[in-house]
Amino acid sequence: MLTVNEQARLAREAATELATATRAAKDNALRAMADALLSRTPEILEANAADVAAAREGGLTDAIIDRLTLTDGRVAGMADALRQMAALPDPVGEVVRGSTLPNGLELRQIRVPFGVVGIVYEGRPNVTVDAAGICLKSGNAALLRGSSSAAKSNAALTAVLRDAIAGAGLPADAVQLLDATTRDSVKELMRARGLVDVLIPRGGASLIKAVVEESTVPVIETGVGNCHVYVDAAADLDKALAVTLNSKTQRLSTCNTAESLLVHADVADAFLPRMLAAFADAGVTVHGDDRVRSYSDAVVPATDEDFGTEYLSADISAAVVDSLPAAVQHIRRYGSQHTEAIITESVGAAREFTARVDAAAVMVNASTRFTDGGEFGFGAEIGISTQKLHARGPMGLPELTSTKYVVTGEGHVRS
Structure with a gap:
């Protein structure tokens, strides 16, 4: 060989x-x-x-x-x-x-x-x-x-x-x-500077971290996908239910699958019982904060680690937030700068969210699963870059x- x-x-x-x-x-x-x-x-x-x-x-x-x-x-x-x-x-x-x-x-x-x-x-x-x-x-x-x-x-x-x-x-x-x-x-590939022009890692957080930190060959970082769906106070709740369910369950094992749900307190009473029932029917385990847990005994207590996890499984973290800025703050703390979504009928809220959220792709009333080279009309993609130099997104x-x-x-x- x-x-x-x-x-x-x-x-x-x-x-x-x-x-x-x-x-x-x-x-x-x-x-x-x-x-x-x-x-x-x-x-x-x-x-x-x-x-x-x-x-x-x-x-x-x-x-x-x-x-x-x-x-x-x-x-x-x-x-x-x-x-x-x-x-x-x-x-x-x-x-x-x-x-x-x-x-x-x-x-x-x-x-x-x-x-x-x-x-x-x-x-x-x-x-x-x-x-x-x-x-x-x-x-x-x-x-x-x-x-x-x-x-x-x-x-x-x-x-x-x-x-x-x-x-x-x-x-x-x-x-x-x-x-x-x-x-x-892998080690030889990462050290083949002068023979290999660029290295692209695709996989879990540990793989990407190892390649980025240990390679002498220039790396384009394709990041993990801890993607959020935020249901705003001005959301159409039927739309929110459909988009959230699709974002989480359309395919569990992809980087653009939603891993966290944030719900504005003003619509939590009307939305969360329906959403939790839909998740239960789909076999999704919800890891929620105390406010989410108050709506269902089936909700598992969420840890700080849960909110930062890319599950790639039938699990999702969930929290109730008091405002759009609080949702953005949560995403900044736990997100991976991959894809974030807002469900809202407010043009002002959509503009504020897209301006404040730092991610490769921001969805407004659309599933996170659309962050994909094929869905964007690019053809097959090499990966989804979450860095800011040279390339970002699909x-x-x-x-x-x-x-x-x-x-x-x-x-x-x-x-």
């Missing part, structure tokens, strides 16, 4: 070729990758079944197993995402801005690929396909380091993708899978590029 540095050098060679590949060549490769996923679905599912069985034997949580599991439908969805990506504009070569300077120099800032992108992720085989596709479309080579729990699934997927890429006339080393059986591969194709200036003169010299 090659070392990480050896794989990174192969990736750099592939990235050099990808940087000048035409849109047609890249799109043909993406469509070939999609076709290959569908034609080779049985071998992918066979490998995935082995991973899922091992995960169950190992006692992994239902949320982790849900993220790990592939089905015919999920593989078809990954293939559809690749086709949709092929239909998107190519960001490489796009002119971000340009002008002619007073001295006659022509100045253009254009998008260029990063080069080699490393992705470290946990338990989600679909990330293998999404990352490979979005990196290829944006002209980058991808070094993928998934978790040991998905090792067989990721190996099968990568083999399918590499064969399709090579068959389409592009270098197979544009997509490579690193060894997941040892932590040394990272689509443009966010997988840097820029360079092209300056054209006619023999200009500086005086």
Whole structure:
């Protein structure tokens, strides 16, 4: 098996070729990758079944197993995402801005690929396909380091993708899978400065923290999702019920799932009994403060830790707040700057909330589950950035590029 540095050098060679590949060549490769996923679905599912069985034997949580599991439908969805990506504009070569300077120099800032992108992720085989596709479309080579729990699934997927890429006339080393059986591969990837241009961690808080703090390679931080829904005093309570339930239960194991509910005291009597009953019907355990607990004996006492937890399970924290500023203060204390939502019919309240809340995405009368590259029309995303430099929010194709200036003169010299 090659070392990480050896794989990174192969990736750099592939990235050099990808940087000048035409849109047609890249799109043909993406469509070939999609076709290959569908034609080779049985071998992918066979490998995935082995991973899922091992995960169950190992006692992994239902949320982790849900993220790990592939089905015919999920593989078809990954293939559809690749086709949709092929239909998107190519960001490489796009002119971000340009002008002619007073001295006659022509100045253009254009998008260029990063080069080699490393992705470290946990338990989600679909990330293998999404990352490979979005990196290829944006002209980058991808070094993928998934978790040991998905090792067989990721190996099968990568083999399918590499064969399709090579068959389409592009270098197979544009997509490579690193060894997941040892932590040394992650450490080597984090230290491959000069060979790897940027590193993107996708996973839980401990993974992201380790990569951000220990990497010498520049990191784009994709954060955890302790997302809140705040039901304002001016909320339409039917709308609030539907949005809150969808935000929490549409899929439990995603970073844009709501993990905390805040309810204005003025509507608590009218709203919370209905909401708690709906949660009970959906099998959701509510961890509430004393005011929430007064509405139902089924509510579990909430600790300070509960309010800061990304559950990724059928659990949610809940509190009653006396004002919109109190809700914002709670979110600032416990939130992860991912996605926050307000349910209100007051334009003023919506404006105040969106202005005061510091998050990558702020929803007004809409589910937190919409914070997603596909839902935003970006195609498959590489992750949701919660940092403020370079990229923030769902990272689509443009966010997988840097820029360079092209300056054209006619023999200009500086005086």
